[in-house]
Amino acid sequence: MVEISEQGKIILDSCSLSAEDINYVCEQFNIGKLKSIHKRFENTANINLMFETEAGKFVLKLLHTEPERLNSIIKVMKILHMNHVPVILPLQDINDEYYVSMKNLRVQLTPFVDAGKFSFEQRQAVSSGRILKKMHMTLANFQEIVKPAGSIYPSRKILNEGIARLIELGDSIPREQVMLIKDLHDKITGLWSSQSPGLPNTIIHGDWNERNQLFDGRGRVRCILDFDFAQRRERLFDVAYVLWNFLIHADFQPFAKPFMKGYGRLTEQERKLLQVEIARVSCFFICTASFSRNPSLQIDRQLKQQVPFINYILSDDGEKKIKEVCGFF
Numbered sequence: 001m002v003e004i005s006e007q008g009k010i011i012l013d014s015c016s017l018s019a020e021d022i023n024y025v026c027e028q029f030n031i032g033k034l035k036s037i038h039k040r041f042e043n044t045a046n047i048n049l050m051f052e053t054e055a056g057k058f059v060l061k062l063l064h065t066e067p068e069r070l071n072s073i074i075k076v077m078k079i080l081h082m083n084h085v086p087v088i089l090p091l092q093d094i095n096d097e098y099y100v101s102m103k104n105l106r107v108q109l110t111p112f113v114d115a116g117k118f119s120f121e122q123r124q125a126v127s128s129g130r131i132l133k134k135m136h137m138t139l140a141n142f143q144e145i146v147k148p149a150g151s152i153y154p155s156r157k158i159l160n161e162g163i164a165r166l167i168e169l170g171d172s173i174p175r176e177q178v179m180l181i182k183d184l185h186d187k188i189t190g191l192w193s194s195q196s197p198g199l200p201n202t203i204i205h206g207d208w209n210e211r212n213q214l215f216d217g218r219g220r221v222r223c224i225l226d227f228d229f230a231q232r233r234e235r236l237f238d239v240a241y242v243l244w245n246f247l248i249h250a251d252f253q254p255f256a257k258p259f260m261k262g263y264g265r266l267t268e269q270e271r272k273l274l275q276v277e278i279a280r281v282s283c284f285f286i287c288t289a290s291f292s293r294n295p296s297l298q299i300d301r302q303l304k305q306q307v308p309f310i311n312y313i314l315s316d317d318g319e320k321k322i323k324e325v326c327g328f329f
């Protein structure tokens with residue numbers, strides 16, 4: 001259901017859109033008059049609304065992203081589209097722009113894609129890995145992308161800021177938790193910084209998970225969604241993030257090996273650092289819990305979930321699991 005205010009406006013995050021607002025968007029993109037509003041979808045960074053006009057069904061995306069960043073993402077998507085990587089380019093408005101500005105935000109429109117969500121099929125995981133590898137190879141030499149204002153990439157800067165915020169919280173966080181987080185941070189970043197220089201870089205998706213892909217009836221990726229966190233980093237992050245998501249959730253573990261079958265071989269350096277990169281994902285969620293509205297609660301939750309997983313993934317058993325999943329021994 002779409003949330004409607006007493007004044008008949010559609011509530012999207014802290015912004016409300018009237019029917020007149022949406023009709024204005026329809027006019028700017030020349031897609032006919034609004035007929036009906038179907039539903040809203042939320043992701044980490046932005047909000048989507050699906051609606052229908054005289055010309056068909058569309059998805060409206062309300063973005064906080066700055067124009068320079070948006071335009072650089074469009075360049076990335078155009079390259080992928082030209083190389084037959086399944087992306088849906090946003091529509092151009094009557095001024096040939098890929099967005100319109102409204103209420104200090106940007107609005108993009110894309111045609112609605114009639115495809116399915118991830119339905120726990122191994123062939124979908126294989127296709128997901130194959131398409132991610134094709135995306136990485138296609139964009140390996142592309143440099144011109146503006147960094148996102150925020151992301152889930154565990155940069156040294158954001159991890160250090162999380163630790164600093166943790167210290168600022170003082171007595172509200174038990175001292176033993178603070179020391180545990182600092183020790184984990186120092187261990188993981190130490191392992192990473194000493195061995196990561198020289199890893200293959202590309203434009204990463206930055207949030208490659210089952211919710212950001214749509215699939216056709218044969219289990220193939222029909223469309224990649226949400227490039228909000230795309231940036232130039234080591235391609236291993238995307239792989240590690242997928243494996244972190246699959247391995248930390250019991251229901252998803254059977255899909256780790258099919259995904260890697262689709263993605264294919266890693267370099268020797270990538271294989272050696274994969275466990276550490278996966279641990280860095282967990283470290284990110286622990287450190288950035290200090291920025292949440294209820295840091296005490298979130299830190300406690302993250303420690304309970306992530307610490308056992310970090311200990312496992314960096315252990316000999318974790319190494320055996322990664323070798324099994326990736327098919328190298």
